[in-house]
Amino acid sequence: MVTSGKGGVGKTTTSANLGTGLASAGHKVVLVDTDIGLRNLDVVMGLENRIVYDIVDVTSGNCRLKQALIKDKRFENLYLLPAAQTKDKTAVSPEQMRTLAAELKEEFDFAVIDCPAGIEQGFRNAIAGADRAVVVTTPEVSAVRDADRIIGLLEANELRNPRLIINRIRPQMVKRGDMMDISDILDILAIELLGVVPEDESIVISTNRGEPAVMDHSSKAGEAYRRITRRIRGEEVPLMNLDVPDGLMDRLKRLIGMR
Amino acid sequence: MTRTEHVALKGTRDGLILYLDPTADFDVLMKELNQHLGESAEFWRGAAVRCYAGGREYSSEEKEGLASLLQKHALELSGWLSVPGKGPESQAVVAPEHDQHAQDEGQTEGKALFVKRTLRSGTSIQFEGHVVIMGDVNPGAEVIATGNIIVMGALRGVAHAGATGDRKAMVSAYNLAPTQLRIADLVTRAPKDEAGSEGPEVARIKDNHLIVEGV
Numbered sequence: 001m002v003t004s005g006k007g008g009v010g011k012t013t014t015s016a017n018l019g020t021g022l023a024s025a026g027h028k029v030v031l032v033d034t035d036i037g038l039r040n041l042d043v044v045m046g047l048e049n050r051i052v053y054d055i056v057d058v059t060s061g062n063c064r065l066k067q068a069l070i071k072d073k074r075f076e077n078l079y080l081l082p083a084a085q086t087k088d089k090t091a092v093s094p095e096q097m098r099t100l101a102a103e104l105k106e107e108f109d110f111a112v113i114d115c116p117a118g119i120e121q122g123f124r125n126a127i128a129g130a131d132r133a134v135v136v137t138t139p140e141v142s143a144v145r146d147a148d149r150i151i152g153l154l155e156a157n158e159l160r161n162p163r164l165i166i167n168r169i170r171p172q173m174v175k176r177g178d179m180m181d182i183s184d185i186l187d188i189l190a191i192e193l194l195g196v197v198p199e200d201e202s203i204v205i206s207t208n209r210g211e212p213a214v215m216d217h218s219s220k221a222g223e224a225y226r227r228i229t230r231r232i233r234g235e236e237v238p239l240m241n242l243d244v245p246d247g248l249m250d251r252l253k254r255l256i257g258m259r
Numbered sequence: 260m261t262r263t264e265h266v267a268l269k270g271t272r273d274g275l276i277l278y279l280d281p282t283a284d285f286d287v288l289m290k291e292l293n294q295h296l297g298e299s300a301e302f303w304r305g306a307a308v309r310c311y312a313g314g315r316e317y318s319s320e321e322k323e324g325l326a327s328l329l330q331k332h333a334l335e336l337s338g339w340l341s342v343p344g345k346g347p348e349s350q351a352v353v354a355p356e357h358d359q360h361a362q363d364e365g366q367t368e369g370k371a372l373f374v375k376r377t378l379r380s381g382t383s384i385q386f387e388g389h390v391v392i393m394g395d396v397n398p399g400a401e402v403i404a405t406g407n408i409i410v411m412g413a414l415r416g417v418a419h420a421g422a423t424g425d426r427k428a429m430v431s432a433y434n435l436a437p438t439q440l441r442i443a444d445l446v447t448r449a450p451k452d453e454a455g456s457e458g459p460e461v462a463r464i465k466d467n468h469l470i471v472e473g474v
Contacts, residue, residue: 141398145380148397152379188397188415190377 001130003154005146007117009138010167010197013207015114016044017222018134020212021229023078027109030069030079034126035116036091039083046073046210047080056084059096065103074215079108089121094128101129119153127154133162134194139169139180148189163194165228170199171242195228197221198242266292268308270405270423275306276340277329281313285321289328296332307337369406378402378416398438404428417441431461431474445469
């Protein structure tokens with residue numbers, strides 16, 4: 001499952017990219033959107049117009065799981081189980097999620113569960129079926145605070161050793177000392193780092209187009225997600241080099257001894 | 260221990276006890292209590308309170324008024340005592356010297372809670388006695404103890420030692436960088452510049468001020 005506590009840090013984008021990345025590596029993957037009432041994953045995947053049945057239809061027995069699964073445009077082995085838009089989080093219970101997860105586990109190599117923001121019922125549903133957790137945060141104190149809370153809740157629910165993705169980092173700002181750096185964040189959260197994704201305009205474009213950045217080889221964020229995907233598959237991949245080349249002014253300043 | 264002229268709120272081993280001067284006018288009592296709680300209610304928050312007013316009987320309206328005033332300050336009236344706390348003590352408001360002595364004893368020994376993990380945001384530890392944390396206390400977490408607090412790691416959240424008024428309580432940590440530090444009735448925030456000194460530090464009350472020094 002992909003979770004964060006705080007909204008807007010990139011859970012859905014991360015879910016879409018992890019799912020797509022894993023599928024492109026040949027795994028059979030299902031993306032599960034548990035953000036009932038505020039579904040987004042279908043939009044990010046560009047599959048909104050194909051939804052007939054949703055997760056609530058499945059858990060309440062309105063349809064079979066197979067009927068609700070939407071096959072991705074690009075990959076044969078990638079599916080989406082969309083959230084319902086007209087209901088709310090109480091439409092599904094943790095017990096139903098556990099049953100659903102067990103069913104998905106038989107069909108698929110990976111089920112990526114996109115968790116809603118917050119720590120209420122939606123979160124409790126999402127964690128009910130999960131074996132492993134990925135926590136997404138951005139380098140902001142508020143997001144790190146919420147991530148810390150979420151990690152505590154995950155541990156309390158027996159989801160040990162969650163892994164961390166630091167999203168939307170801006171190397172230039174970190175360099176200037178205006179943004180929390182990776183070690184500041186790891187100092188507080190003290191969990192294993194799964195990857196660092198730089199702030200990248202191409203994410204906005206790919207999200208709007210409904211095409212995950214992980215497939216875009218010119219995108220820096222896409223490269224970061226490809227590395228994260230490989231780490232999830234168990235490979236050892238070094239962190240992406242986020243160093244920004246010095247500008248002309250920097251070099252001049254150094255030359256005349258200003259820094 | 261905190262007190263005004265006719266009301267006193269005191270933490271004991273068996274919870275909070277509110278002492279009301281039996282000779283005082285009820286309206287005066289209510290007024291003083293309201294003012295008193297307004298000043299210090301934060302660290303009693305959510306507690307259950309028992310009342311003692313000597314031999315005096317209040318009418319049911321007065322009792323109701325008292326209960327709703329306590330509720331307004333997030334306290335719950337849980338009952339009335341016929342004897343002032345444990346054991347025979349002087350009438351009405353308890354002499355402060357006596358109380359201080361009892362607290363001192365609790366400082367040198369008393370119970371201690373050991374927490375063998377990091378407290379993450381949203382966790383709260385409340386304990387009557389001393390608390391030792393083997394891990395960090397992250398921002399958004401809080402530790403409230405009636406005795407001392409020791410953090411074998413970084414204290415970045417909120418710590419309140421001597422929560423029932425013991426001014427001899429102290430807070431120490433390997434890395435003392437709390438969001439807010441409280442000892443007894445004193446509250447302080449961490450200085451703005453983050454460059455704190457390295458190494459373990461201890462915070463305590465000295466001359467009515469909260470000070471931090473190396474261990």
